Amino acid sequence: MRQIRTGIAFCMAALLVLVMAACSNNAGQAKVEASTEADFRLVNSEKGEIKIPAHPTRVVGLSVVYPEFLQALGVTPVAVQNYQEEFPTYLQEPFKDTLKMGIAKTPNFEMILSSNPDLILAPAWWAGKDYDQLSGIAPTVLLPERQDWRDELKDIAAVLDKKEAAEKVIQELEDYEAKAKLKLDELVGNETVLYVRVMQNSLVLNGDQVDRGKFIHTTLGLEMIPNFPEQSPSISLEKLPEYNPDHLIIQLNKEDNAEIKQTYEDMLASPLWKNMNAVKKNQVITMGDKDWFNVGMSPMANRYAVDVVLEAFEGKSK
Template sequence: MSGKNVPFQDLFVTMTKVAKDAVPIGGLVLIPPKNEHQLLFVLGGTAKVQVDHKHSQPILAADTHFIIKPGQSLQITNQGSHLLDISIIACEVVQLSRADHKLSAASVKTFAYFQYETVSHTPRSLRAMVQKLQEPSTFIDMQKLLENQFLFQKLIYLLMDSHASQTDADPRHAVESTIEYLKLHYDEAITIEDLAGIAQLSRRWYTTLFKEITGENPSDYLIRLRIDKAKELLTMSKESLYAIARKVGFEDEHYFSRRFKQKVGVSPRFYLHNRRILGTTVTHPELMYLLGTIPIAAFSPDQEFPSYLLEAFKQVPKLNNSHHFDPEYFKPFKPDVILAAEWKDYENYDALSRIAPTFLLPSHNDWRDELTDVGEILDKKKQAHRFIRWYDDKRDEVREQLKLLTNNETVAYARMTQEGLIVFGNQSSRGKILYTELGLIPPEKSLLHIDGKILSVEQLAGLGADHIILQIGEQADSSREALLQQPGWRKLMTSPTSRIYTVGHREWYNFSFSPLSTGFAMQHMLQMFERGVVR
């Protein structure tokens, strides 16, 4: 056996933990994500496996196994009519450093095996080895631990050998293995001859198959991988062009810049300052606009953008504001960066990241923190802080004007929705703006301690508020008509003590969540209170 074909000489696998389980009929086992590979062996029964909550659910029969990659979660269901007997072996795949940064052919095959994403057959001759590894041992039983490590190494070698015998008949599998290798080793010095040698094919035949599979020749494919990673680093890090060029496999910054412009059409610096950015919420476009960035497409709470965005966004495509959307919906827009919200996009993060580098923004109780986060991503943090200071000064001016206009009279804020009238207290984001930041007085003390509460018309009237701001919610036309016909509503409208101010849905939708909408609402309140009652 030649030295380059010796297994585990520069890439080896170490077993870290073994677990077994007997799952009853119809039973369910959840395997949380780990930072290492895991091998799931089905020794008896039939299992349905769901990876990362995806729709596709492979079936594992007895004497099959499945490789769980780092970061993947698994849901295993006993689909058979017998007890499901499974074994899970956790292991680390460790690469030793070499001066030429290249892996031997044998080690590339090891790497390729651990990238395999389908159900594999487990030869019955290896079943006893898996069961042997399940036998309990202790940390003080060093001989047993060493024997298990040697046995595990042998198991991995035989599994790879079995896998290779199943795939070697089709040279496409060998080429696909090198493609998976390139995806993680794009930064290394590797030639087409190296790749063809790993696949044990001639250079000409290897290049032909590679282009059939990817649509590109190996050199162009590798350059694209490197440029795509460079775009990600330009977006996600603040490293110099020289450092980024080195990280993605270019020795020379100027050569990197030339190849980048050839592939992308603009220089790396121009790309950095003119990225195509898309946000997944209705607030992201407003925050971006405040910082001088126009999104390539934007969600809107209504058929049109709010009036304060109409002129600036007249060329911006409007996205369908659905709470249940497929991340693939964004792909045709070809974004360079995606701003996503943790509260709604956590489970879609991987899918979004496959479209473009994605920032998962944490949830905040104050739009100022979210604007600061967006400013950090867009490299406009100073502008964000400058706007916050300007806004706070304007808010203080409005606060003083409202104090004079309301003269210690009480104000209630309600939103008409299909569920009913929701009144917001001081614990809600809207209530904090009204009663804390603007100093307005709520109609009764109990409302200081609620978030949002559904009230009937009679209960709203019973609050005795001097001023009632009523926002008409989305798709609430039928609810509004039904409300207007109620005797309690007519009584409230003719009340000599309460003044009703009706405000629209479009501009007030992001009230308290976006400074643009909140600023619009503050000016609107000044105008309404100056004019008096609006019924």
């Protein structure tokens, strides 16, 4: 009888150990599942709610301007689209390990895959047709088209849970620009400024209707020439003296393009150019295209351009 009771007690003890172990495993599994869920968030996109990592670290921005928004928010992208062969000056150091994918009508899926992203951000107007392939690589958030870069920055900040950081970026830049505007008013006053982009065999005048011109004339307050055309016109060199501003800002549309270089050299050699007021007064400022490509469309580009413009006009005033 004692042997029977001992056997029963042993069996009950063994059963109790198994039950406790099962409970422990269930609790552990529940904890793992809860922890896994906590590692993700739901965010809004043009495709509805999307599940993304709570703290993405390998982000791809599929736009020539999205990478700048990411960097402004403290997130260095692992792969980017680049229109210019080299990154602008202000991104060369932070992007030294960032993969360049060039620019095309369709994303480079192979290069995106090789960058091993955990999140892809893309404008819906450009990448909507490629959503299925992109989302097969990593969670992909399609964002709406915006007219103001501040709204684009806020959209990306909402995805990354960095709304306060975006507001800080915007406010600090606005304060910086306001101080520069006051300084330029002291340096330049009511003297007129014309912003000209050198294209292949033509010149394009940028007024306050376009992003770069709006930055020059509205953000920094530099005076436009009287009766500036309603649209930003493409003109020949022969027409440029008709506008004859006090100051010229010249930007080559692409610095390594042979035809654009030739147009620029022909302009510099022309008697029409040499007789313009800004040229005779040595009040011509030349800007690099890769550094000015996103001016008016990015906080990082704008801040860089503020410094360049201030330095240029301070140099002309000495």
